[in-house]
Amino acid sequence: AQSVSQHNHHVILSEAASLELGCNYSYGGTVNLFWYVQYPGQHLQLLLKYFSGDPLVKGIKGFEAEFIKSKFSFNLRKPSVQWSDTAEYFCAVTRKAAGNKLTFGGGTRVLVKP
Amino acid sequence: DADVTQTPRNRITKTGKRIMLECSQTKGHDRMYWYRQDPGLGLQLIYYSFDVKDINKGEISDGYSVSRQAQAKFSLSLESAIPNQTALYFCATSDAGTGINEQFFGPGTRLTVL
Numbered sequence: 001a002q003s004v005s006q007h008n009h010h011v012i013l014s015e016a017a018s019l020e021l022g023c024n025y026s027y028g029g030t031v032n033l034f035w036y037v038q039y040p041g042q043h044l045q046l047l048l049k050y051f052s053g054d055p056l057v058k059g060i061k062g063f064e065a066e067f068i069k070s071k072f073s074f075n076l077r078k079p080s081v082q083w084s085d086t087a088e089y090f091c092a093v094t095r096k097a098a099g100n101k102l103t104f105g106g107g108t109r110v111l112v113k114p
Numbered sequence: 115d116a117d118v119t120q121t122p123r124n125r126i127t128k129t130g131k132r133i134m135l136e137c138s139q140t141k142g143h144d145r146m147y148w149y150r151q152d153p154g155l156g157l158q159l160i161y162y163s164f165d166v167k168d169i170n171k172g173e174i175s176d177g178y179s180v181s182r183q184a185q186a187k188f189s190l191s192l193e194s195a196i197p198n199q200t201a202l203y204f205c206a207t208s209d210a211g212t213g214i215n216e217q218f219f220g221p222g223t224r225l226t227v228l
Contacts, residue, residue, distance in 0.1 A: 004156075009154060032215065034216070043219045043220060043221045043222055044157075044204065044219040045219075046218075051214055090157070100214075100215040101159065101172075102147075102159070102206075102215060102217055104156035104158075105156050106154050106155055
């Protein structure tokens with residue numbers, strides 16, 4: 001089983017709709033959590049990250065994510081998407097116990113219809 | 115962001131050929147990584163290097179080798195390419211000093227093995 005799971009492989013929605021992408025991990029202990037975005041034809045860019053402190057993290061372009069330790073989850077949200085949010089989104093986790101190697105989820109392709 | 119560059123950006127080759135993919139960075143980071151991206155699988159780690167004299171296998175190192183020629187350069191080689199190595203390859207860097215392993219990605223190399 002994949003250690004970092006993204007529940008939806010494809011999401012299609014209209015502009016102004018709200019977006020929530022699920023991410024769950026199966027590690028115990030201290031983790032650092034990331035969401036990366038890959039726009040069509042481009043490289044991965046960091047959207048946001050969680051290391052410690054406030055479990056609600058705000059990132060670029062209006063995205064936010066909430067770390068819920070009890071649920072091993074780090075879901076990504078945006079209240080109102082735009083056509084330009086069409087991209088593939090990757091959740092990733094590092095943990096000190098594994099030498100801080102970055103483990104990615106399988107990705108979620110998001111298509112925003114104009 | 116041109117801090118991490120990869121050459122070539124696209125390459126088509128034949129089964130059995132030797133291929134080298136190059137990665138250079140101007141971020142001054144000590145850690146460098148090679149990943150391959152396949153649809154639905156996210157990014158999988160091939161090799162990583164924490165400094166010039168340190169090379170480590172990742173999840174899927176079979177069929178690949180690497181060379182860390184300098185702090186700024188990390189090359190990936192396919193000694194005898196096979197069709198299932200057709201994929202998108204990304205190089206990444208991170209700064210060990212932060213202890214967090216936030217990674218910065220290059221633009222990718224699309225490799226097709228016929």
